Amino acid sequence: MLRVHRFRRSGRGASVSAFVGGNQVTLHHDADGLDAIATAIAEAREEILLEMYWFGSDATGWRFAHALIDAASRGLRVRVVYDAIGSISSDDAMFDAMRRAGCEVREYHPIAPWRERHRWGRISHRNHRKLLVVDGTTAMIGGLNLADQWAREEDGGGGWRDDLVAISGPAVASVREIFEMSWGALTDPNDDDDGGSFDVGSAHIRVLGNHFRDERRVIRGAYLKRINAAKRSIYIANSYFVPDRRIRRALTAAAARGVDVRVMVPGINDVPIVAIASRSFYSGLLRRGVRIYEWQGNVMHAKTAVVDAQWLTIGTFNLDARSLRYNLEINTMIDDDALAEAAEARFLEDLGEATEIRFATWRLRPMLQRLIEGFVALLAGWL
Numbered sequence: 001m002l003r004v005h006r007f008r009r010s011g012r013g014a015s016v017s018a019f020v021g022g023n024q025v026t027l028h029h030d031a032d033g034l035d036a037i038a039t040a041i042a043e044a045r046e047e048i049l050l051e052m053y054w055f056g057s058d059a060t061g062w063r064f065a066h067a068l069i070d071a072a073s074r075g076l077r078v079r080v081v082y083d084a085i086g087s088i089s090s091d092d093a094m095f096d097a098m099r100r101a102g103c104e105v106r107e108y109h110p111i112a113p114w115r116e117r118h119r120w121g122r123i124s125h126r127n128h129r130k131l132l133v134v135d136g137t138t139a140m141i142g143g144l145n146l147a148d149q150w151a152r153e154e155d156g157g158g159g160w161r162d163d164l165v166a167i168s169g170p171a172v173a174s175v176r177e178i179f180e181m182s183w184g185a186l187t188d189p190n191d192d193d194d195g196g197s198f199d200v201g202s203a204h205i206r207v208l209g210n211h212f213r214d215e216r217r218v219i220r221g222a223y224l225k226r227i228n229a230a231k232r233s234i235y236i237a238n239s240y241f242v243p244d245r246r247i248r249r250a251l252t253a254a255a256a257r258g259v260d261v262r263v264m265v266p267g268i269n270d271v272p273i274v275a276i277a278s279r280s281f282y283s284g285l286l287r288r289g290v291r292i293y294e295w296q297g298n299v300m301h302a303k304t305a306v307v308d309a310q311w312l313t314i315g316t317f318n319l320d321a322r323s324l325r326y327n328l329e330i331n332t333m334i335d336d337d338a339l340a341e342a343a344e345a346r347f348l349e350d351l352g353e354a355t356e357i358r359f360a361t362w363r364l365r366p367m368l369q370r371l372i373e374g375f376v377a378l379l380a381g382w383l
Contacts, residue, residue, distance in 0.1 A: 017207045023169030024201030025339055027314075029346065031152040033144045033164035034060065040134045040166075041067045047077045049133040049179045053086035053126070053316070056147030057094040060157065064146045065094050072102035080105045081182050083127040086145070106183070108328075127182065128316050128327035129209075131175060139167045139175035141207075141315055141332050143239070143301050149270075153298075161300040161350070163237075163343075165314045165332055167205060174207035178330055181211045203336040208315075210329050219317045219331050220324055224250050226307045233260040233309065235347045237295075237302040241265045241278045242320040242380050248281060255289030264347070264354055266301075267294035273376060274320070280377035286359035293354035303331075306347060312340040321381050 028036045041048055041064070048071055055061055072078045080098065082090075084107050095105050108127040132140040142164030144150050151157025167175070208219045227234055227250040234254055241263060243251070255261045263285070269275035282292055305313050315331030317323045334340070 017171070017174040019204045019206045019333070019335065020170045020174075021204045022201060023167055023171045023203040023205045025168075025203045025205070025334060025336065026166040027339065027342055027346075028142070028164040028166060030159070030162055031150060031155075031157065033140075033142055033162065034146075034150055036164065036166055037132055037140055037144070037146075038064065038067060040132060040138055040140065041071060044071055044076055044134045046135045047079075047133075049079050049131075049176065049183075051081045051127065051129045051131045051179050051182055052146055053083045053128045053130055054145035054147050055080070055082040055087045055090060056145070057089075057091040058148040060148045060151045061090065061146050062094060065098055068103050069098055069101040072098075078103040079179075079183060081108055081127065081179075082106075083108045084110045085126050086128070108182070124326050126322075126327050128323065129178075129182070129330045130316055131179060131330055133172065133176045133179055136176055137168060137172060139172040141165055141167070141175065141330055143303050143314075143316060149299070150301075159298045161295065161297060161302060163302045163304045163314050165334070167203075167332070169201055169203070169205070171205035171207055171332075175330070178207065178209040178211065181209070182328065203334055203339060205335075206333040208331050208333060217324065219315070219329060220244075220247070220319075222331070222333050223247070223305065223313070223317075223319070226305075226311050226313075227251060227254055230254050230259045230307045233262075233344070234305070234307050235262050235264075235344060236305045236319075237264045237300065237347060237350070238305075238319050239266055239269070239299075239301045239303060240271065240274045240318040240320045240322075242274060242318075243281065244319075244321070244324070244380075247319055248285060251290050252285060252288035260291075261289065262291045262293065262347075262351075264293045264295055264300070264350060266299055267296045267355065268299055270299050270301075273379075276373055276376040277380050280373035280380070282357060282362055283359070286357065286362060292357045293351055294357060295350065295354045297353045304343060304347070306340050306344045309341045309344045310337055311335055312343045314343075 068078050099105050143162040144164050149158035149160045153159040312334045317329040317331045323329050
C-alpha cells in the first residue's frame with residue numbers, strides 16, 4: 001500500500017518542483033477531459049486523490065460521485081478535497097453519500113460558522129485547484145471542474161471550452177505531494193513504494209503549486225520567465241485575464257521586439273465584472289502591439305499558454321490577483337515540442353471562433369463604457 005506521513009516543511013516545499021524528464025503527456029479538450037477523468041477513476045486499482053474547486057451536485061457531479069463511491073466499494077482509498085465557495089451550490093447529501101461509502105471527504109475553508117475548521121479570516125482564501133492522482137502513476141491537471149457546464153451540449157451540458165493534461169511519469173510524484181500538502185500529509189520520500197512504475201516518455205515537466213506564502217508568486221514567475229525569453233510567439237488563452245503591471249509590461253516588451261503576442265479571452269464571461277476589468281487593459285496592450293481576441297463560442301474557461309511552440313503551461317492559474325494572492329493553484333510547465341505544437345495548433349484553430357479586437361475601433365467605444373471600465377479597473381487588485 002502507498003504510505004503517507006505528516007508534512008513538516010523544511011526549507012523549500014515539494015510544491016515547487018524542478019523539471020523532470022521521462023514523462024508521457026496527453027492533451028484533452030472540453031468534455032473529452034471529463035471522459036478521461038472518468039476512465040482513470042474506473043481503472044484505478046489502489047488510490048484516488050481528487051482536489052476540486054467546483055464539485056457540482058448536478059448530473060455531472062453525481063456521475064463522478066457515483067464513480068468514486070464505486071471505487072471505495074472496491075476497496076480503494078479515495079480522498080476528496082472540495083472548495084466551500086466553489087461548491088457552494090452543491091448538495092451536502094452528495095458528499096455525505098460519498099462518506100458513507102467509505103470515501104474520505106474534506107471541505108476546504110468552510111464558510112458556515114458551525115463547520116469544522118471554519119475561520120473567518122480565511123474566507124477569501126480558496127482552493128482553486130483541479131487535480132486528480134490515480135495509483136500514484138497518473139495525474140490530471142486542468143481547468144475543468146466536475147459540473148454540467150463542462151459536459152457536452154448534446155448531453156445537456158454547457159459545452160464550456162477548456163483544457164486538461166494527463167501525465168504519466170516521474171512528475172506525478174510532485175502532483176501527489178501537492179495534494180498531500182492540501183490534505184495535511186506528504187508521501188515519504190524514503191518509502192520503498194513510490195506509487196507505481198511508469199512508461200518512459202520524452203516530456204520534461206515542472207509542476208508548480210503555491211501552497212505556502214513564499215511560493216505565492218512562483219507560477220507567475222515561471223510565466224514571466226518564458227514571456228521574457230520568447231523569440232517567436234506567445235499565445236495565451238485565459239478565462240479571467242486581469243494581468244498585473246509586470247505581466248502587461250512583459251507582454252508589450254515582447255511585442256516590441258517582434259514576438260507575435262496574442263491573447264484570447266472569453267467573449268461571454270461567467271463573471272461579468274472580471275470581463276469589464278479585463279477590457280480596461282485592452283487599450284494599453286493593443287496600442288503596444290499585443291493582439292487580443294474574444295472567443296465567441298460557449299464560455300471559454302481555459303488557462304493555457306504556449307511560447308515559441310516549445311513550452312506549454314496548463315493548469316488552474318488565471319492571470320489575475322485572486323490566483324496570485326489568495327487561491328491555491330497548480331500548473332504544469334511542459335518542455336516538449338510536439339505537445340506545444342499541438343496546443344499551438346488548437347489555439348490558432350480556436351481563433352477561427354474568436355473576434356479580434358482592433359485598436360482603431362476599440363478606441364471609439366462609448367464614454368460610459370470607458371468610465372465603467374475605469375472604475376472596475378480600480379478593483380483589479382481584488383479580482
